[in-house]
Amino acid sequence: MTTTELTDLDRRMLDRIQASFPVASRPFVTLAKDLGVSEAEALACVRGLKASGVIRRIGAIFDSHRLGYRSTLCAIAVPEERIEEVAALISEYPNVTHNYEREDRYNVWFTLIAHTAARIQAILDEIAETTGIDDILDLPATRLFKIKVDFDFTGERDARSEAPVATRPAETEAVVLSREEKALARLLQGDLHITERPFLDLAKTLLECGYDVDENWVLERTREWVDTRVIRRFGAAIRHHRTGFSANAMGVWHAPEERVEEVGAIMASFKEVSHCYQRPSAPTWPANLYTMIHGRTREECVEVARRIREATGLEEPRLLYSVREFKKTSMKYFAEGE
Template sequence: MEKELLTLIQKEFPVTKRPFAHLANELGVTEEEVLDTYRKLKEERIIRQTSAIFDTKSLGYRSSLVAFQVDDIEKAAAFVNTHPGVSHNYERDHDFNLWFTIAVEPDSRLGLEKTVALMAQRTNAKEYIILPTKKMFKIQVQLDVAGKKSKKEKVTKKKKIDFELEPVHYKLIKELQEDIEPVAEPFEKIVQKLGLSYEELQQEVQRLQDGGYMRRFASILYHRKAGFNANAMVVWSVDEEKAQEIGQKVAEFSAVSHCYLRPTYPNWPYPLFSMIHGKSKEEVEAVVKEIEAEIAPKEYRYLYSTREFKKQRIRYFSDAFKEWEQQYGG
């Protein structure tokens, strides 16, 4: 049941009055059994967080993957982590040894490029590259804990419905970012605080999803604790004119959680990025070999993460962004 539950809540955690009862009905067990299992998985640090996953760009934030070449990596990582828009920060086995994702808020005084330049100066980076997304083919972190996925899957993009965010949505976004508690009615605090009924909560959450502001409400796992002991950022050198077609092919592999087209530089000839997860290094590399056979790249390379310095969801519309710029931006 643990594996079945993890599969369900990675895909979608129900935003209802009694979500654990809803999950129990799908699993054919009792609500108390699901709650007990969920608590256990949280205590064992297999479930990292269950909250809303928002689309950074749709909320007006500018974001990018960034790579630094630094000598004192611990000191550099510690400073990079102070920025509230840094969600992921890893050491990887490359001359560019510090890789992080950063977002700046819509009315940032510094903006993305100046923020990164300031960070590079503060960390004494020898060199750095900014790698924003040019095309997103896939972003879907759903680890196959039950071992039931096929090697390939269809990747479809939902059509967005245009609507402007209203004051209630900004309040809702702040609340939905919080990790839920393992209780029978985890959304009770939100409906009481915002003065919504459960029906209105569901309706507005669905509107946020339909408008593309929110991807889904779901659980993310501690990969290694869930049995996925290897993950690699694999970067591919491919012909620019074929990159769109090739990216779509790479995204179809179930082991690929992220697939993006990014800029190239004289010192970085890899436009296609993919994140590949497996239960072992051998499993990851077997998937890479299959991809290589299908897309015939000019070259590719593995960038294994050797240390995790930060991994947490961004708190959107937080005062921390302006406070950071005031403290470090002059």
């Protein structure tokens, strides 16, 4: 994939909106003030980043468990000559949001989201029956140390920062949403219009669909969901390969159970780590900690893993690099008919 040449404003804009896009009536006024430009310049910058493909979308990343859903990371050991066939079958499920080939015996890795654990198991059973491959790992997160896709585009951040408070997804309390709120959630998980008043656009769409709401209601609900972590992140999803971050490795580690909490916090403190989870081990897969490491080269990922080893005292991990992206999308929560 071709790397896009970024201006100084592009880099500062991406640094600003990847983690937090302003939930405000005139968000580009807020961005303009933050970055020392005009509203028109801020709008033009984001439109340019969208047009070039650097920004995939701007919108909400919801916490599945807060919406009453369940999620898991899965892997299947596929004969090399069947990878594309099996990956295509897996990608057909709307419950699959991410699907990658990685360098390992377990070479197709995908995420599954559904209303119940029973539905997830049913999908895995269907995949096993259809493909004839039953060597599948089901690895739901038992503890979340970090989920923050936040690339350092300016080179001004510290190498490490304080890790967020760890949470246990199974203990997360689901919210109950009204019909209007579910309709708003369906829009927020899409792509925000790049206009002067994008939240007014959402309100108009809801009004046209028969919901008696206005811009203030949209803003209030969205802010409330951000504050209460129903929305895990409201910001720009970035095609990091286009910005020079072309290497990413899933670090697969094993830590003694009594050290998991300590070690997970250390791992989460590294700026190059976007995701850090504890997951169950399996007879064919002893790992219990996972870090998603991003870098401009594989060598950078190896160096980050070395620094993590040095900080934690753990043995060398397996680094599973992404080879191919078969699917990357957002879950469609509260699809019509639910």
